[in-house]
Amino acid sequence: MRILANDGIDPIGKKLLEDAGFEVDTTHIPQEELAEKLNSYDAITVRSATKVRQALIDACPNIKVIGRGGVGMDNIDVDYARSKGIAVVNTPAASSLSVGELVFAHLLNGVRFLYDSNRKMPVEGNTNFAGLKKAYAKGVELRGKTIGIVGFGRIGRETAKIALGLGMDVIYSDLFEGPQTLPLTLSGGIQVDIPVKQVEVDELLKTSDFISLHVPFTDKPVIGKEEFPLLKDGVALVNASRGGVIDELALVEALDSGKVSFAALDVFDNEPTPRAEIIKHPKISLTPHIGAATNEAQERIGEELANLIIENLKK
Known part of the structure; x- marks a missing residue:
């Protein structure tokens, strides 16, 4: 054969x-x-x-x-x-950890403005060092913040475990009833159970500091024009699932208005030719669909x- x-x-x-x-x-x-x-x-x-x-x-x-x-x-x-x-x-199980780690590569990238500083330092670093230093001086830490995970399958759970390891609070939404705790394996094989909380999607959208999406695309975006107003001001979004899960044009509007502080995209509506408004936006961290590429x-x-x-x- x-x-x-x-x-x-x-x-x-x-x-x-x-x-x-x-x-x-x-x-x-x-x-x-x-x-x-x-x-x-x-x-x-x-x-x-x-x-x-x-x-x-x-x-x-x-x-x-x-x-x-x-x-x-x-x-x-x-x-x-x-x-x-x-x-x-x-x-479905083989790439879960790799995708989860990419989510946090993007989140750590975003809260310290690396997506923008890596673009500007080669161009302005030797002429506007002090200006760039000031521009990127308002980073935030992930510890103590709330991450909302939409879709709590294998990838969503691996993403949650990384968040818990960083000291974040985890809430999640899913179509099915999920766990109340997750086992976290520490160095030396020590395992502890850490609480996580299942909530309705609307509550997740309203209360999360960061949102990571881990669902298939169906017939409409999970976060579209109707959902963006529900989001917490200054929220950050990560999509490493499927293009179309976030309405890309509505996302650009939310980034431009400041409703969303930054976004991170590994997947796009029209791969392999993402729209110019997305790949050139100064507040979007970008990767070319490499979630499982380890x-x-x-x-x-x-x-x-x-x-x-x-x-x-x-x-």
Whole structure:
């Protein structure tokens, strides 16, 4: 059996598949050529770049497994594929810590204005040092502040644990009833349970100093024009989930008015061509959808994905 890892796979995962007797092709096939060429394979693995829609599924009846390296599967017509007897698998746990750490890279970046100082120091650092020092003199600490986490799945919980380790108060909202405490593992293997509080979304929006979003995109933004007025003045927002979860144009207005102090975005409405108003805004910390892009996460994703594919192809 042949497997196309169209968006790549970690060498650990590739070796596991090959040791199980499968041929693994890591050559990227452009989206427009997949319908013609995918018939040579029995399974395909993708990240967020490759789309596996109904038309492609119909054109490739030989495909038995679709594997998504990562969490969100909005680039795959999951229900349709499963209705055709195709197994669709993903790796929701593997990248959770990496995404959570990126959230705090952005938050620490934001409260000390690094997103702006890293732009201006190369240009003005040797002519306006004192002016820049004054401009960035009103940083704040995260300890003692409240972070609101929208979506308390694996990634939301890992994000919460980092917040608790920094001495923040954690509130969260979720569609389902969640935990009242989280286990925090400290150096030396010491584990303590720390309280967290589940609240309704509106309360979270009104009371959080920082908000981190960890939900899939549905039919409307979680924070749109109607929600921005509810936010605490000077709040900061982080979106490392999916583009569209925050209304980007409404976000620009809120940043310009000062309602939102800064925002951090790892995902965008129209990837891979984010709108200019977003990527050029002086109050937005930016990364190009790299939440899961750590060596450790990629190893875990590759291993988990390989084992799921092996399990399903050998049924």
